[in-house]
Amino acid sequence: MRIAPPVVGDTPAPTPVPTSAPPSRPLSGLRVALGDTASVGLAFVPIGLAFGALVTQSGIDWWWASLSAALIYAGSFEFLLIGMVAAAVPLASIAATAFMVNVRHVFYALSYPLHRVQGRLGKAYGTFALSDEAYALTSGEKARSWPGPRIIGLQLLLHLYWVGGATAGALLGSLIPEGVTGLDFALTALFTVLAVDAVRDLRGDLPTPLLALLSALFARLLFPGELLLAAFALFTLGLLVRHLATGRRPGRA
Amino acid sequence: MPDARYAVAAVVITAAVTWTLRALPFAALAPLRASGTVQYLSTRMPAGVMLILVVYCLRDIPLTQPRALAPVVALAVTVGLHLWRRNALLSIVGGTAVHVILASTVFAT
Secondary structure, X not given: OOOOXXXXXXXXXXXXXXXXXXXXXHHHHHHHHHHHHHHHHHHHHHHXXXXXXXXXXXXXXXXXXXXXXXXXXOHHHHXXXXXXXXXXXXXXXXXXXXXXXXXXHHHHHHOOOHHHOOOHHHHHHHHHOOOHHHHHHHOOHHHHHOOHHHHHHHXXXXXXXXXXXXXXXXXXXXXXXXXXXXXXXHHHHHHXXXXXXXXXXXXXXXXXXXXXXXXXXXXXHHOHHHHHHHHHHHHHHHHHHHHHHOOOOOOOO | OOOHHHHHHHHHHHHHHHHHHHHHHHHHHHHHOOOHHHHHHHHHHHHHHHHHHHHHHOOOOXXXXXXXXXXXXXXXXXXXXXHHHOOHHHHHHHHHHHHHHHHHOXXXX
């Protein structure tokens, strides 16, 4: 089977200035990315199946699941959107909710290595496909040495897994017997796995996960309607305070 | 099926909002990349962000009812499997299977 992927990550014109990154073709980036995304990417399949099945169970046509997965590509909000579209919520409310749920992505710019991605098209796609999972995989310790094509290849594959899983789920969802429930836990499990790996990356820096959990619990109690935004804001604030309080000494990284 | 044009518009608007939120901060942060504070945040935020997302996914657990056990047990299985084998797919499929079985049988409403 030969798939011709859209060319990403290449500079549109040959530049006379040699770039710091070794010249590499997107295809080789994709091949490496197959290994990088194997486990997390495969986890997109059950989550995609759950999402697609939910779409058709809510009385929405199957193609909408593919469209949403391809254009939005923000799994957790897409689950919320099913209910809103099924209830025909006004578009303005949808836009406002999308902003509140996805505003966490503004924090991702702090860690995602966009400077390593070459070319305008590559940078555009890199920011477009910056899902939670892509962020977790490209900002982790393992990814510090990855060149641009490997990063874009990883994002492209995750995106494809998501669209494929959602489409399959929408087409096969009717086969799930009545009474089988709880598939949506796949998303929680995915975040759990990414959290365990990321905490391990911190090498015994326990205050950081504690600060995050406290921020989340405070936000849950004080701002239940804006849990995500409040928790991220509290967590960022807490990190900043801690950074300043430790006198900006070059601590253990 | 809701009106198709409306359903498509909902996707397009959400996609526009999401991409804007993902892309715009890079323009604002470009000058800050070299700062020690941003580097401090960039190494520590991924772990915290993922933990917060886990709490967000579990925010509606009815803690006072027995059916809260399904996600709690499934979460423990997911973490346990991952600490044991470090295989993301195994941890996710195992945890999800436990949740589906518990939610569909023992704690079915």
